[in-house]
Amino acid sequence: MSRILTMARAGREALDWEMERRSEIFVLGEDVYNFGGIFGTADGFGAKYGADRVINTPISETGFIGMAAGAAMAGMHPVIDLAYIDFIGVCYNVLLNTASKTHYMSAGQVKVPMTLMIGTGGGYNNAAQHSQCLHATVAHIPGVKVVYPSNAYDAKGMMHTSLRDENFVIYLTHKGTAGVGWMGTPIKTTLSEVPEEPYTVPFGKIAVTREGTDVTLIGLGMSVHECLKAAVDLARDGISAQVVDLRSLAPLDRDGIFAAVSKTGRMVVADEDYLSYGVSGEVIASVVERDPRVLRAPPVRVCTPDIPIPFARPMEQHILPLAGRIADAARMICTRKTEQ
Amino acid sequence: MSLTPELRRDMYRQMLRSRAFDDAMIGLYWVGKTPIFAFANGPLPGELHCSNGAEPVGAGVCAALDADDMITADHRPHHVAIARGVDVRRMAAELLGKKTGLSQGKGGHMHIYAPEVNFASSGIIAEGMAPAAGMALARRLQKRPGVALTFMGEGAANQGAFHEVLNLVGVMKLPFICVVQDNEWGVSTSKKESTAVERNSDRASAYGMAGEYVASNDPDDIYEAAARAMARARSGGGGTILELRTARLAGHFMGDQQAYIPAQMKQADPIPPYRAKLVAAGVLTEAEADAIAAAATAEIAEAVAFAQASPYPAAEEAFDHVFAA
Numbered sequence A: 001m002s003r004i005l006t007m008a009r010a011g012r013e014a015l016d017w018e019m020e021r022r023s024e025i026f027v028l029g030e031d032v033y034n035f036g037g038i039f040g041t042a043d044g045f046g047a048k049y050g051a052d053r054v055i056n057t058p059i060s061e062t063g064f065i066g067m068a069a070g071a072a073m074a075g076m077h078p079v080i081d082l083a084y085i086d087f088i089g090v091c092y093n094v095l096l097n098t099a100s101k102t103h104y105m106s107a108g109q110v111k112v113p114m115t116l117m118i119g120t121g122g123g124y125n126n127a128a129q130h131s132q133c134l135h136a137t138v139a140h141i142p143g144v145k146v147v148y149p150s151n152a153y154d155a156k157g158m159m160h161t162s163l164r165d166e167n168f169v170i171y172l173t174h175k176g177t178a179g180v181g182w183m184g185t186p187i188k189t190t191l192s193e194v195p196e197e198p199y200t201v202p203f204g205k206i207a208v209t210r211e212g213t214d215v216t217l218i219g220l221g222m223s224v225h226e227c228l229k230a231a232v233d234l235a236r237d238g239i240s241a242q243v244v245d246l247r248s249l250a251p252l253d254r255d256g257i258f259a260a261v262s263k264t265g266r267m268v269v270a271d272e273d274y275l276s277y278g279v280s281g282e283v284i285a286s287v288v289e290r291d292p293r294v295l296r297a298p299p300v301r302v303c304t305p306d307i308p309i310p311f312a313r314p315m316e317q318h319i320l321p322l323a324g325r326i327a328d329a330a331r332m333i334c335t336r337k338t339e340q
Numbered sequence B: 001m002s003l004t005p006e007l008r009r010d011m012y013r014q015m016l017r018s019r020a021f022d023d024a025m026i027g028l029y030w031v032g033k034t035p036i037f038a039f040a041n042g043p044l045p046g047e048l049h050c051s052n053g054a055e056p057v058g059a060g061v062c063a064a065l066d067a068d069d070m071i072t073a074d075h076r077p078h079h080v081a082i083a084r085g086v087d088v089r090r091m092a093a094e095l096l097g098k099k100t101g102l103s104q105g106k107g108g109h110m111h112i113y114a115p116e117v118n119f120a121s122s123g124i125i126a127e128g129m130a131p132a133a134g135m136a137l138a139r140r141l142q143k144r145p146g147v148a149l150t151f152m153g154e155g156a157a158n159q160g161a162f163h164e165v166l167n168l169v170g171v172m173k174l175p176f177i178c179v180v181q182d183n184e185w186g187v188s189t190s191k192k193e194s195t196a197v198e199r200n201s202d203r204a205s206a207y208g209m210a211g212e213y214v215a216s217n218d219p220d221d222i223y224e225a226a227a228r229a230m231a232r233a234r235s236g237g238g239g240t241i242l243e244l245r246t247a248r249l250a251g252h253f254m255g256d257q258q259a260y261i262p263a264q265m266k267q268a269d270p271i272p273p274y275r276a277k278l279v280a281a282g283v284l285t286e287a288e289a290d291a292i293a294a295a296a297t298a299e300i301a302e303a304v305a306f307a308q309a310s311p312y313p314a315a316e317e318a319f320d321h322v323f324a325a
């Protein structure tokens, strides 16, 4: 049996299933007990599992995320809800120097199996400290797996995979895609048929979300949905756009990216994170390092420019990598003469 | 300074200005957000954390300050900003993301910057601690009399920054006051559940500072405690944790149904008792109290009209101000 779920419900279902069966899994974070997490990641878990396994923490991110790492080293599998990625500034050391490096530094003797769920992204006028993506900032750390489902099917499958992984996994969800109350009506393309049974979605595999022949639009999280909108718009102009969902940043499916782009010869990478030193450049490198000749036009990045996210709507809408900017970029490289 | 009738009338006035501001913002916030609630909708988008119930904190503490003193506040900044003298027209415009706003629409409600009255706020919990201590250090290096204060919630007192900075303040005997606004809740988490001691002011002894707790949410008591802390800071006596029991009457943010709050924990509105107290003491007549309320409402209505009539910034202005020229 399957039904249509939001990403938040789908991810929660996987966590619930694993928690029912595995006593080493417990949840901790701010407002997880009463509220089920600000973005509904643990909705109803407080009542179901009790305060021992659903731990409402003080606002002490260094403390409780560091504790999660310690609990993981001692044989548990903590699942942490850190509502907004903007808050990693407070606890970054745990990510950077402990959870990510212990397995390596101990030559594999000490494992740190833990799952850190974080909400990312803007577009809802919450200004510079509550709208960032920062996925490159975490994906840059060696020793961390970073996954980024963009629809309910993957949200569930990747949550199962995260919880069965023996490593530190950062499980990102763009707030606008989660389908939770604060964020209004869920985006249609985030909803999917989700089987009731558990299943896994492997890390490090892109998904081709829409087939196309003229240009490859590559996105992650929210920008997948902006790419899908752009593809619809481009189709009206007779441009056939393929859409790729990265789904996983570390590991990154470089083979899959190369294969997809090779089919069309043109690529636009849409990334809501800051432009410079980011995933967008990494994706392009995955293609040009292997063989730049597959490209019929220079690759284009459509990202948030290197500025803090402004509050006011006209400014924020202007700087986000929305469908209009993505479609414009695609038109530009599709109409321009091939330079040989 | 002492608790003169004039000062008390002014504190009452500041409380009403703050309440009128928040009530007006709550009204605007819901425009465009029904029947479908979404942070992004309407003329006042984003999260909105209102100060209803905490007005005595802003009024009482700010009444004890001088122009050279510096403030950092948190995600719930309105009551402090207003009592400190931040321009309410430009603050209203900032909340609406307008060009005439304090930060030309760049900051929004959690990020209020008004350097003309030495006020700044941040939406990252306890992020005001260290900058305030740094401001206190600057004032000392500048040989100026200013004291630095940070305003935060009791929830913020469990951040590492709180403890690190208090130790620094204690070691350096900085002119610093940490105003802990104890409204019992950090989002849905109660103080009891999150804090190992009953009072954060008791933590002061661990850092070589003074600690004081005011339980009344009455601006008279808050003013007097703040004045004592200010005198200590100014005379080289070091820092204070000033913990003030207060209220959070409008939920954590707009949209918070507060189902997690048990009935017996419902909080009282501090404005009616203060009004009654001032009237009973002969500081205000009923008519004067009404006039203060009417003036506050009118002032805020004018500020809102100004904000609404103001233009939005141009989209390209997003690129301005990344760096100082």
Ligand SMILES: Cc1ncc(C[n+]2csc(CCOP(=O)(O)OP(=O)(O)O)c2C)c(N)n1
Pocket: A030, A059, A061, A087, A090, B075, B076, B123, B124, B125, B152, B153, B154, B155, B156, B157, B183, B185, B186, B187, B248, B252
């Ligand atoms: C570092 C960080 N962690 C978490 C949050 C999310 N958050 C915003 S307000 C809040 C509760 C703050 O409680 P308290 O300090 O008591 O202030 P109050 O809201 O009660 O005024 C939380 C957890 C944040 N903004 N920053």
